[in-house]
Amino acid sequence: MTEHAQILKAFVKLGDFLTEFCENGNNAAFETLNRAIRLAEEQNGWFTKENILFALRQWGEALGEPPLKNWLSQYGISQKSSQKTIAIIMAGNIPLVGFHDFLSVLLTGNKALCKLSSNDTTLVPVLADYLIDQEPSLNERIEFTEGKIQGFDAIIATGSNNTARYFEYYFKQYPHIIRKNRTSVAVLTGDEKPEDLKALGDDIFRYFGLGCRNVSKIFVPKGYEFDTFFNGIFDHKKVIEHHKYANNYDYNKAVYLMSAFKILDNGFLILKEDNTLHSPIAVLFYEYYSDLKELHQKLNAKRGELQCIVGRTGIVGEIPFGHTQRPKLNDYADGVDTLDFLLRL
Known part of the structure; x- marks a missing residue:
């Protein structure tokens, strides 16, 4: 051998x-x-x-x-x-x-x-x-x-x-x-089933959102009903029982309220409309879109900042809900082929 x-x-x-x-x-x-x-x-x-x-x-x-x-x-x-x-x-x-x-x-x-x-x-x-x-x-x-x-x-x-x-x-x-x-994002269309949103909760909350494969922002169509999203992730409510996560939740909520930012809140996750990608712990940014094709172009331009794109909208490299923390061996960090790099030395 x-x-x-x-x-x-x-x-x-x-x-x-x-x-x-x-x-x-x-x-x-x-x-x-x-x-x-x-x-x-x-x-x-x-x-x-x-x-x-x-x-x-x-x-x-x-x-x-x-x-x-x-x-x-x-x-x-x-x-x-x-x-x-x-x-x-x-x-x-x-x-x-x-x-x-x-x-x-x-x-x-x-x-x-x-x-x-x-x-x-x-x-x-x-x-x-x-x-x-x-x-x-x-x-x-x-x-x-x-x-x-x-x-x-x-x-x-x-x-x-x-x-x-x-x-x-x-x-x-x-x-x-x-x-x-790097960070990860999800694209919602409003047609997601409850099980899709529950799985998306895994992408958001696993490891308390600390990984580059965690979803830190969602893109939603104009007029999106956030109650549907909150209902879908409700099973993840126990995350707030972790003291370090809860401290971040309380701190970020206080900062946003004192700054008069408009936020949505379900008691364990804060949603804030924001054009940037990287949200703090216990916060999920969201951004509206009106045209999927334009959104795909926008996300493709930001590939250098993204590890995963989650959803079912047809963008190249998109992965299913609930799979961000289940990478395959060839899902290389930052998209750089580690084995190829090592074998070329």
Whole structure:
């Protein structure tokens, strides 16, 4: 068995492990992962057990042998001969957000030099330990560093627009992928069924709206009845029971009311008409449109700021309601093909 096949097999075993854990997490065999989850919850108030388990479940499915082989079959990875050290600066806005880069680096035969976000320090290392147990050769391919990263050949860094400018300057002499702030939007027509809007609620509220794949704005036709929307997302009302989310809701509502902005409010989500894309936590921006063709042109012009467009209106790349947080392995962040980048080094 080739080294690539052995590493692939280790990831498949990890997928099986995560799937089994999500189905039977109380088993003593999972104590290490359970301990990591408890620590992640303590370190980051946004990382609820429910959201961590959701992320683990998605990776359990993605690391199945068929989806992995289908993804990799397009690239001819086994032809790569030279090993590079790839620095990965991971974000920490949602659980395991840097794991796709970690996976991509190892499956392309490279070494992963990882700098974790202070908001997510426990989850990736515990999965890395499991991989090393399955394939000991990975011990030489995985390194975590807390200090200044050095001794690398290329870098993948994820951060805000501000940190991206720093990354682009500091790492300009290296081959790099530098990711910036993106967000997602949904286009409604008024013909959505209740189950569509409930699924859209998943796109809005999963991870409390902190991910680039979360819908932060909706486009609605003129005359749209927002009661229909509020009724559709009502099942997500428990989000307000989370204290950090509730604090953001209260703060943003107070700011808007003091500023005399017109808002719509259902007790756990604020709707505000706004031409920009990125809404604060507990706020969803909306904008009216009168012509779908013109809206499609507008959204196409903003592709560089968008990760997902949700709906059923026919725009290229549109995804169904409820699927933003269920990306496939080839749904690359910022639309940059990570595997292609790594294989060209």
